[in-house]
Amino acid sequence: MHFTHTTLGQRVLFGRGRAAEYVAAEVERLGASHPMVIAGESERALAETASASLKPALWWDKVVQHVPKEVADEARSAASDHAVDVMVCIGGGSTTGLAKAVALTTGIPIIAVPTTYAGSEATNVWGMTEERTKTTGVDDRVLPASVVYDAELSKTLPVGLSVASGLNGMAHCVDSLWAPKADPINQALALEGARALNLALRGIVAGADDLAAREQALYGCYLAAVSFASAGSGLHHKICHVLGGTFDLPHAQTHATVLPYVLALNAPAVPELAARLAAALGHHVDGAPEDRWAAALQGLPVAEGQYPASAAVAALRDLYRVTQAPSQLSAYGFSNDGIPEAVERVLKAAPASNPVPVTGENISALLHQALTGEVPTVSLFNS
Structure with missing residues (x-):
């Protein structure tokens, strides 16, 4: 065999009913104090459960599939205005994708809490759409520092x-x-x-x-x-x-x-x-x-x-x-x-x-x- 394999480094925390505990611990581990919680309106209740131990500096619920560039730009500006030092994204691939788009230019670390099975949380791949063209790329800045998997958060997924x-x-x-x-x-x-x-x-x-x-x-x-x-x-x-x-x-x-x-x-x-x-x-x-x-x-x-x-x-x-x-x-x-x-x-x-x-x-x-x-x-x- 002859090949070169790359392994990405991130922490994965897996446990049913432990999302809030794990999220708080990871925010503390990263030394952050101004978290931005990203979750669409339909997932607000799940986000509140997973971030119950936090005092967010900013709640962001404008999440659009395929991450339109204008939405990413708006979220970046809001993160800067609120001195955000960590993002906690709670939801599916579009939610994680938005956090990645912000991290791409700001370097703000991400704690990803998936509620679907998209898998974006475990990759260093980002994607944004502008003028009907979706562009993707690879950048280690967008790889979430931590991933929290809690099956309790996916049980309401139809x-x-x-x-x-x-x-x-x-x-x-x-x-x-x-x-x-x-x-x-x-x-x-x-x-x-x-x-x-x-x-x-x-x-x-x-x-x-x-x-x-x-x-x-x-x-x-x-x-x-x-x-x-x-x-x-x-x-x-x-x-x-x-x-x-x-x-x-x-x-x-x-x-x-x-x-x-x-x-x-x-x-x-x-x-x-x-x-x-x-x-x-x-x-x-x-x-x-x-x-x-x-x-x-x-x-x-x-x-x-x-x-x-x-x-x-x-x-x-x-x-x-x-x-x-x-x-x-x-x-x-x-x-x-x-x-x-x-x-x-x-x-x-x-x-x-x-x-x-x-x-x-x-x-x-x-x-x-x-x-x-x-x-x-x-x-x-x-x-």
């Missing part, structure tokens, strides 16, 4: 949004298998994250109050994010950044919808990884003819070399079936009219290292299929 958010985490796992800087460590973390998320989402759907399942989801999304932070942004994320930044599609639902199609495109080119992913999702690939349930599930003949890929796609489809996951971009306002511009933007951003060469034809086909919710199979791209 099941549908829990599924979409968890599948956003699953997308981090899948993308990290073959992203530009993927290595065996990233892949091991990603596969364990996929295993945990698969079990967690099934558990949440079976019982929304299952805190053990929600803890597994937090564990899985953390592993997903750690692997993604090291492996970098692959084709899936480039596509979703275009759809989110340019067409203002909802973040989690977009990732969930697009993921099976990117997997169907790439998996045939990396059969070993596809087999390992299928196993992580609960379906082992041993090559025996009698075990070729993947072909039967898809209603298609499957060529020998495509079997691991078909198994991975079918395993993911089974999770989507059980969880009634998002399945078509048209449900979120995307249309045929947007596909040509989306293809053009994706081609400019797509990594050259993608397992399958990225072309206008296969990206257009992928977006058309994701638009209508066509059943994803490897035959869509490998007929």
